[in-house]
Amino acid sequence: MTKKTTREPRLSPLDQLYTRPGFMIRRAHQISTDLFIEACAAFDITPSQYGVLYILFHDGPLEQIGIARLIGLDRSTTALVVKILAERGLLEKTRSETDQRKVDISLTEAGKQCLRRCERCAQTSMEALLAPFDTAERQQFLALLSKFVAHFNEHTRVTLG
Amino acid sequence: MTKKTTREPRLSPLDQLYTRPGFMIRRAHQISTDLFIEACAAFDITPSQYGVLYILFHDGPLEQIGIARLIGLDRSTTALVVKILAERGLLEKTRSETDQRKVDISLTEAGKQCLRRCERCAQTSMEALLAPFDTAERQQFLALLSKFVAHFNEHTRVTLG
Numbered sequence: 001m002t003k004k005t006t007r008e009p010r011l012s013p014l015d016q017l018y019t020r021p022g023f024m025i026r027r028a029h030q031i032s033t034d035l036f037i038e039a040c041a042a043f044d045i046t047p048s049q050y051g052v053l054y055i056l057f058h059d060g061p062l063e064q065i066g067i068a069r070l071i072g073l074d075r076s077t078t079a080l081v082v083k084i085l086a087e088r089g090l091l092e093k094t095r096s097e098t099d100q101r102k103v104d105i106s107l108t109e110a111g112k113q114c115l116r117r118c119e120r121c122a123q124t125s126m127e128a129l130l131a132p133f134d135t136a137e138r139q140q141f142l143a144l145l146s147k148f149v150a151h152f153n154e155h156t157r158v159t160l161g
Numbered sequence: 162m163t164k165k166t167t168r169e170p171r172l173s174p175l176d177q178l179y180t181r182p183g184f185m186i187r188r189a190h191q192i193s194t195d196l197f198i199e200a201c202a203a204f205d206i207t208p209s210q211y212g213v214l215y216i217l218f219h220d221g222p223l224e225q226i227g228i229a230r231l232i233g234l235d236r237s238t239t240a241l242v243v244k245i246l247a248e249r250g251l252l253e254k255t256r257s258e259t260d261q262r263k264v265d266i267s268l269t270e271a272g273k274q275c276l277r278r279c280e281r282c283a284q285t286s287m288e289a290l291l292a293p294f295d296t297a298e299r300q301q302f303l304a305l306l307s308k309f310v311a312h313f314n315e316h317t318r319v320t321l322g
Contacts, residue, residue: 013215014220017212017216019307020283021287021291021302022194022196022208023208023212024306024309025190025193025290025306026190026194026233027233028186028306028310029186029189030233031309032182032183036183047187055178070175125183126182130182132312132313133309140301141309142180144298144301144302145185145189147293148185148192148293148294148302149185149188151293152293
């Protein structure tokens with residue numbers, strides 16, 4: 001830490017922590033989640049719940065493991081999200097027709113409606129998220145984020161797709 | 162969603178989800194956490210645990226609420242992190258000398274040692290995190306992240322400092 005202080009003499013130890021990339025990425029995630037929940041408050045939905053509805057609408061029916069894989073959530077979080085959405089009647093589970101050991105999860109009519117209604121709020125939260133930036137900065141930020149995520153996609157605990 | 166498909170004809174619905182800023186930020190956070198845990202595997206420590214040790218080293222002793230405020234974690238997560246670190250003997254709780262109702266939390270000698278030993282791993286994980294970028298991109302990425310976080314700092318559920 002002494003070394004770091006020497007290299008960045010004007011930053012206090014707390015500011016050194018606050019400007020670390022990992023710290024800022026965690027804050028960015030908190031902010032992003034909060035903005036989504038705020039924008040979609042009328043529908044009482046989290047980004048992960050929205051993601052599961054979205055994946056099922058476009059790629060369902062899916063087993064729980066398939067949902068986890070496509071959305072990049074760990075199994076226990078996926079199980080929790082599926083449980084909450086099922087309790088709210090937004091999705092339903094049925095035995096697979098081809099394999100009785102498998103359980104297929106799909107959207108109910110209410111689930112499809114919820115997703116449709118949330119679409120505008122999700123859009124609002126995306127716009128709010130990029131509000132700090134001008135047009136060039138938005139493109140830069142998204143391009144850099146995309147490069148970052150693509151680079152590491154194969155190396156993380158939870159791999160997408 | 163039809164509208165979005167029309168505007169971005171080459172992206173599949175899943176790729177439309179994967180390229181949303183909020184989705185990429187969540188992935189970036191997963192990646193960042195994984196890289197930290199991997200780099201610090203020898204010390205069995207998470208970024209939040211590291212952050213609490215760091216804050217206490219530089220600003221301790223602190224009450225639990227003060228730790229939460231300085232690190233920008235919600236109270237229940239902070240309570241859990243403090244509990245784990247206390248069980249590992251890395252921090253200790255004492256009644257405040259000025260107010261018997263308050264409990265001050267500070268690092269033990271083992272806690273200070275752990276923080277010192279983790280410092281190099283934390284540095285390694287920071288470097289790994291920025292590996293996808295060249296020098297100019299690193300500066301851009303950090304500057305944009307910093308602008309993003311600063312813009313929203315007052316508006317989130319968990320405000321820093």
